Amino acid sequence: MLTPEEQREIEEEAAHYPVRRAACIDALRVVQKHRGWVSDESVRDIAEFLHTSPEDIDSVATFYNLIFRKPVGRHVIMICDSVSCWVMGYDKMRDHLKSRLGVEMGQTTSDGRFTLLPVVCLGACDRAPTMIVDGQLHANLDPAKIDQILERYE
Amino acid sequence: METPLTAKIRPDGEMIDLAAYERAGGYQAARQAMQMAPADIVEVVKKSGLRGRGGAGFPTGQKWSFVPSGPDSARPKYLVANGDEMEPGTFKDRVLLEGDPHELVEGMIISARAIGAERGYVFLRGEYTDAGERIERALHEAKSEGYLGQNIFGSGADFDLRLHMSGGRYMCGEETGLLNALEGKRANPRAKPPFPQVSGLFGKPTIVQNIETLCNIPHIVEKGPEWFQKLSLTGDAGTKLYGASGKVKKPGCWELPMGTTMRELLEKHAGGMQDGVQFRGALPGGASTDFLTADHLDVPMDFTAVAKAGSRLGTGTMIVLDDKTCPVGMVWNLEHFFAQESCGWCTPCWSGLHWAEEILAAIEAGRGSTEHLARLDHICKMIAPGNTFCALAPGAAEPLQSALKYFPEDFERHIREKRCPWRDGR
Ligand SMILES: Cc1cc2nc3c(=O)[nH]c(=O)nc-3n(C[C@H](O)[C@H](O)[C@H](O)COP(=O)(O)O)c2cc1C
Ligand code: SF4
Ligand code: FES
Numbered sequence: 294m295l296t297p298e299e300q301r302e303i304e305e306e307a308a309h310y311p312v313r314r315a316a317c318i319d320a321l322r323v324v325q326k327h328r329g330w331v332s333d334e335s336v337r338d339i340a341e342f343l344h345t346s347p348e349d350i351d352s353v354a355t356f357y358n359l360i361f362r363k364p365v366g367r368h369v370i371m372i373c374d375s376v377s378c379w380v381m382g383y384d385k386m387r388d389h390l391k392s393r394l395g396v397e398m399g400q401t402t403s404d405g406r407f408t409l410l411p412v413v414c415l416g417a418c419d420r421a422p423t424m425i426v427d428g429q430l431h432a433n434l435d436p437a438k439i440d441q442i443l444e445r446y447e
Numbered sequence: 448m449e450t451p452l453t454a455k456i457r458p459d460g461e462m463i464d465l466a467a468y469e470r471a472g473g474y475q476a477a478r479q480a481m482q483m484a485p486a487d488i489v490e491v492v493k494k495s496g497l498r499g500r501g502g503a504g505f506p507t508g509q510k511w512s513f514v515p516s517g518p519d520s521a522r523p524k525y526l527v528a529n530g531d532e533m534e535p536g537t538f539k540d541r542v543l544l545e546g547d548p549h550e551l552v553e554g555m556i557i558s559a560r561a562i563g564a565e566r567g568y569v570f571l572r573g574e575y576t577d578a579g580e581r582i583e584r585a586l587h588e589a590k591s592e593g594y595l596g597q598n599i600f601g602s603g604a605d606f607d608l609r610l611h612m613s614g615g616r617y618m619c620g621e622e623t624g625l626l627n628a629l630e631g632k633r634a635n636p637r638a639k640p641p642f643p644q645v646s647g648l649f650g651k652p653t654i655v656q657n658i659e660t661l662c663n664i665p666h667i668v669e670k671g672p673e674w675f676q677k678l679s680l681t682g683d684a685g686t687k688l689y690g691a692s693g694k695v696k697k698p699g700c701w702e703l704p705m706g707t708t709m710r711e712l713l714e715k716h717a718g719g720m721q722d723g724v725q726f727r728g729a730l731p732g733g734a735s736t737d738f739l740t741a742d743h744l745d746v747p748m749d750f751t752a753v754a755k756a757g758s759r760l761g762t763g764t765m766i767v768l769d770d771k772t773c774p775v776g777m778v779w780n781l782e783h784f785f786a787q788e789s790c791g792w793c794t795p796c797w798s799g800l801h802w803a804e805e806i807l808a809a810i811e812a813g814r815g816s817t818e819h820l821a822r823l824d825h826i827c828k829m830i831a832p833g834n835t836f837c838a839l840a841p842g843a844a845e846p847l848q849s850a851l852k853y854f855p856e857d858f859e860r861h862i863r864e865k866r867c868p869w870r871d872g873r
Contacts, residue, residue, distance in 0.1 A: 309609050310631075311649050317631035318614045322573070356633040357614025359573045371574075375535035376734055377692035379780045380772050413617065413784060414535035414734075415574055418692035418766070419699045428576045 295338045299323055303342060314345045317353055321360050330361040358412070366401040366408040368446040371425050374411040377418035386422045387411075389436045393443065406446070449678060450702040451666040452659065452686060456546035462581045465588035468549040474594060476665035480557040481602040483668075485516070488561035492664065494672035496684035501529055501620075501657030502733070502761045503838075504683075504750040513644035514562045514652045521646075525653040526555055526564040527629065528661055530571040530578070531613060531620035535734035535784055536766035539688040540658035542700050544571070544578035547662070548585035552608065554661035556594065557668055559606045562654050567608040570625055573615045582610050617788035621837050622655040623647075624790070635790050636837040659688055681706030683749040687760075691717040693767030694724050700764070706747040709739065712765065724769035728853060732761020734781050735842025737849035738768070758849070773869035774854040775861055778847055779807035785843035796840035799826045803847060810858060813865040820858060823851060 295303070306319035320339045324331050331354055333347075340347040354360045361369075372390060374383055387398070390409055394402050401408040417423045420432030424439075431442050455463050455471050468474070480488055493508025514524065528551060532540045543551060555567055569582055586608060589595045597605045616634050618624040623637035626648050637643075647653025663685060667675050676684040683705050689712050690700040696718030703716070709731065713719065720726050728740045731748065737758035739746065746756045753760045768777060786800035803826045806819045827848040830840035851858065860868055 309607075312630070315629070315631040315649075318628065319611070319631075321614065322612060353614075353631065353633055357616055359613075359615035374780075375784055376730075376777060376780050377536050377766055380693050380766070380768070380777065412574070413533060413788070414537070416532050416538045416541045416572070418536050418538050418764070419690060421692060421698075425574060428574070430574075430577075 295324070295335075295342060296327065299327055300342065303339075307343070314343050314349075317343055317345070317350055318357065318360075321350070321354055321357075325360060329367075330364050364401075366405050368406060368427050369408045369410065371410045371412035373413070373415045373417075373421070373423045375414035375418075377414070378421040378423055381421035383422050385436070386424070386434050386439065389439055390424075393440065407443075448704065450686060451670075451678075452543065452550070452662050452688065453546065453702045455550065456542070460545075462545065462584070463547055463549065465549060465585070465592065468547070473549055473665075474553055476669040477553050477556045477594065478600055480560050480668050481600040481604070483560075485561050485563060488557065488668065491672055492561065492667060495667045495675040496672070497660065497663055497667060497675065498683060498750060499657055500659035500663075500687070500763070502534070502735070502759070504760065507656065507660055510644060510656075511558075511562050511654060513642065514654060515645060516563060520563075521651050523565040523651060524563050525648040525651055526559045526562060526567040527625065527648065527653060527655045528555060528567070528569045528658055529620060529622065529625060529655050530569055530575070530658050531617075531625065532575070532658075533572055533615075533617045533620055533788075534762055535781070536692055536730060537690075537733045537762040537764045538692070539690055539700050539762060539764055541575065541578060542688065543658055543662050544575065545581055548578075548581045549589070550662045550665065551582070551658060552585050552589050552595070554664040555608060556589075556599065556606060557664050558654070558656065558661060560602075560604060562652075564654070565605050565607065567606060568629060568648075569608070569610045570619070570629060571610060571612055572619070573613045579610060579612055586610065616790075617784075618790045618837075618839065621839065624837070625655060626653065633790070635792050638836075679705035679749070681747050681749045681752065683751055687748070687763050689716075689748060690764035691729075691767060692764070693729075694721045694769045694772070695719065695767055696721055706749045706752070708745050708747055709765070710744040712748065713744070713767070717767075720767075720769060724771045726767065727770050727772075727774070728768045729765045730761075730768075730846055731758050731765045732763050734766070734784065735759075735839075735845055736761040737845045738853050739849075740853050758845070771869070773811070773867055774850050774857045775807065775811050776867065776869065778850045779804065779811050781846050782807055782843065785839065789839060789843075792837075793835045793840070795829045796835045796843075799830045800840070800843055802826060803843075810861045811867050811870075813861065813867065815858070815862040815865075817859075817862060819862070820851065820855075823847060827851075 307316035618634040624634035628634040
């Protein structure tokens, strides 16, 4: 079930489109903001709320990189794997994160603290290499800086 | 040297709020535009010679003139700011979005007046959270002052402007893909015609414009088309937000006269190459542009001259390749991006790009053959302009075909030595 707060937030977005269904990406983002990811149940709830089918919502949800259809850790690290970061040492940063966290790309640490994912160019190529943690940008990375950043997230 | 687009941006990185923006002369152009006939605004923008800053360089005023006008034309009309900025190596719209969101809002108010749009969206990539907060704040401030909403500036015209945060996919930046995304669908492109100017968002006339393009509008209206043309060193008018990333001393983004040479960008503004590495080439305007080399350093970075040199100005933010970085690895990285972001609508794009990615991976791993090179050539032809539904595929061909052209010995060495010479030597 969508919470009253989720319903209110989705309703607010839907009011600004001539077609109710158009708010579907906003709805997915709202649910993910509150729950961390979008479950099958949430897909059904959103479909019902926007008067469309779960298949319709799911086909949209799976198209977009920032909608998670699987559970994630308490914090999501997305490291930029695009060209400028690659030139500036992406490989080393990725390997450092993998060994520090003990996970492969796409996995969550066993304590549920971090999920590690790749992301395309974050539009901060002049400060490469870069990553975002829970939506916040961290730039000019090096292994020591990554260690300091990780400590800030419980 | 005038820098109209970035002049109001605060050095401390904070956004300039409404009060400060107005103290610096902001929203005067909007007031002026509200007294002008819409057709006259279109005419001023046409005369200015402004070309779209999103990559394709289409003349902005001309695009606006395709929107049907008159009392019987379809309503509401829409204006959409394209803030998707997912082209790898591109980080210029972020500067404007974070630094001066009111400039964008003012540019949109004037553009909406010109095309008769009553509704607008700022379409922003989902990762730009800071920019999103600042745009929201600017929208709120502008609404409270009556600059947005109903009867704006007492003109009788309405303009409702909203922020949409994207779910994240490169295809959202393609203008018809963007319209599908705004309608809550997968960002597949649409067949043209009908063109969005006639039948776009929710089937209504729609103009999609890049952030930097829209931020130019208040200045053009305020200071006039002749002033705008004189900002440039060449025939393509205005200033341009240029950038450089890669192993240069001072990577960054700078507003400079249109037509500034690659050499000046590299040597003066980016401070030259880092110690110990040399310049080998650059993608002049983002991931989907052809490599240029040291022979092209004196090419003025405008639409016309870069095209003549065999590439595209694209987004104007260059990605530098140095002699300690493997060109094959770099192109593999790029084609991985394009293959992953291909929406799968057309077979040549989807399968061609995945094929190219596999071949490049094989060459990089020392499993390449000369046959592979012929196949890469073939793929570039397969996804050339005209063979696919949208410009993603031809854009993907650009770095690949030009790398094959300018760096053949690097590909051949990988094949001959059965390894990446950079990987082991690094
Ligand atoms: C795959 C793809 C991605 C694009 N991404 C963007 C983008 O992020 N921002 C942008 O302004 N234009 C982008 N474009 C270009 C748009 O389709 C369109 O031409 C542009 O927004 C028009 O605005 P302009 O005339 O002001 O440049 C992209 C094009 C393609 C094919
Ligand atoms: S060219 Fe590629 S991205 Fe564009 S429509 Fe075809 S498959 Fe999709
Ligand atoms: S390539 Fe990583 S931020 Fe642009």
